[in-house]
Amino acid sequence: MDEDAIIIRLTRDQAFVLSDWLYRVMFQSDDLEGIVHDRAVWSPIYSISGTLDTTLSEIFMPDYGPRLEAAKERLRADLYGETDGSTAPGEDTTAAPQAHQIERGTTGNHGKSGHG
Incomplete structure (x- = not known):
């Protein structure tokens, strides 16, 4: 079966937050199976x-x-027209960066990007 590629466009901010x-x-969390059963x-x-990992330089930046x-x-x-700085209860946004960088360097690129 010949499958046509689907292109999804995200802003850089959207891509970064989604990543x-x-x-x-x-x-x-190792909860992918709990969230996505199929x-x-x-x-x-x-x-x-994987595409986001290979596209976003922000995930490797010290800040x-x-x-x-x-x-x-x-x-x-x-x-929403607001900037209230809200995060989910218990969400620690300072702990992820270093771990994110380490993991992404070794296991984060599971997909392949058709973009250069």
């Missing part, structure tokens, strides 16, 4: 994650946390 969320679900869905999730928070604030403001 962080995917990392947390896939590698920090393993067939894992294939596109890994592909999206990852502040950049991520700024991106989240801009997205919240775009959606």
